[in-house]
Amino acid sequence: MAIANQKGGVGKTTSAINLATALAATGKYTLLIDLDPQGNASTGLGIGQNQRARSSYDVLLGQASVDDAAVGSPVPRLDVIPATVDLSGAEIELVEMAERTHRLAQAMKRAREPYDIVLIDCPPSLGLLTINAMVAADSLFVPLQCEFFALEGLSQLLSTVERIRTRFNPGLSILGVALTMYDKRNRLTDQVAQDVRAVLGRVVFDTVIPRNVRLSEAPSHGLPALIYDHRCSGSQAYIALARELIARMPQPAEVAA
Ligand code: ADP
Ligand code: MG
Numbered sequence: 001m002a003i004a005n006q007k008g009g010v011g012k013t014t015s016a017i018n019l020a021t022a023l024a025a026t027g028k029y030t031l032l033i034d035l036d037p038q039g040n041a042s043t044g045l046g047i048g049q050n051q052r053a054r055s056s057y058d059v060l061l062g063q064a065s066v067d068d069a070a071v072g073s074p075v076p077r078l079d080v081i082p083a084t085v086d087l088s089g090a091e092i093e094l095v096e097m098a099e100r101t102h103r104l105a106q107a108m109k110r111a112r113e114p115y116d117i118v119l120i121d122c123p124p125s126l127g128l129l130t131i132n133a134m135v136a137a138d139s140l141f142v143p144l145q146c147e148f149f150a151l152e153g154l155s156q157l158l159s160t161v162e163r164i165r166t167r168f169n170p171g172l173s174i175l176g177v178a179l180t181m182y183d184k185r186n187r188l189t190d191q192v193a194q195d196v197r198a199v200l201g202r203v204v205f206d207t208v209i210p211r212n213v214r215l216s217e218a219p220s221h222g223l224p225a226l227i228y229d230h231r232c233s234g235s236q237a238y239i240a241l242a243r244e245l246i247a248r249m250p251q252p253a254e255v256a257a
Helices: 012-025 040-044 056-060 087-095 103-110 128-136 154-167 187-203 213-221 233-248 252-256
Strands: 030-034 078-081 117-121 139-145 173-182 204-210
Touching: 012 030, 012 040, 012 078, 012 117, 012 139, 012 173, 012 213, 012 233, 030 040, 030 056, 040 213, 056 087, 056 103, 087 128, 103 128, 128 154, 139 154, 173 187, 173 233, 187 204, 204 233, 213 233
Parallel strands: 030 078, 030 117, 139 173, 173 204
Antiparallel strands: none
8 A cells, every 4th residue: 555645744654654553453464665765654663774774775776675675663563664865866766777667566576575464655756756656556545634735736646646547557546535634623624624525525534633742753752653652642543544444455355356
């Protein structure tokens, strides 16, 4: 599942870390691939620079396998392929390469480790990194921040998805759109949430992620909020969201059919 939105600061990485943690907690063997050169998902899961000898950059360039690049995390059953700053050059380096849109998909096909689910944290752009994620994924998770311009840019994202479906990956589905940073004291965010539901309908998850300072503090401790403070409103919301996510995921039998 690719977690994408070309806007920065909408909750992609926070969702990636906490959903991955919640999924691992249900017993699913989970891999989180950090595909953002900023490496926030890696840092937020306590992966130090000394554990990033092999990274998502090496996987894309064919210099490391998925199995070799994956490292453990503080969360049982959750592995991470960390990102390094090298990745910022990858958008340009990939342009010259054969099969530049399929590098991640091919690496995933060769992976031996039997992960139940793989989440990909995308950078804030619709460049080749995000395209590699969308080509490799069966589904897409889109966080939308509850602010006035929430829907702006969504049509560009959806037309990218459409292009990827037509050209490379007909099975790519939009699993859902999640509203993030909801502030119940702010009437504007409530209005935005209603408007987004009116426009997008049932693709929007029922669960809304509240604005919660614990969610933003947790990464500085190298821990998911779900471990740092599992009782806070943000953690509880991500648990509920993970439940909805699991209910929407295709079951293994359907995938095989
Ligand atoms: P993205 O990956 O889309 O750029 P992040 O998940 O990194 O977005 O979130 C941007 C910033 O907002 C980070 O500092 C993060 O800790 C904070 N943040 C994300 N979600 C919430 C939330 N629900 N409540 C409070 N802060 C949040
Ligand atoms: Mg991010």
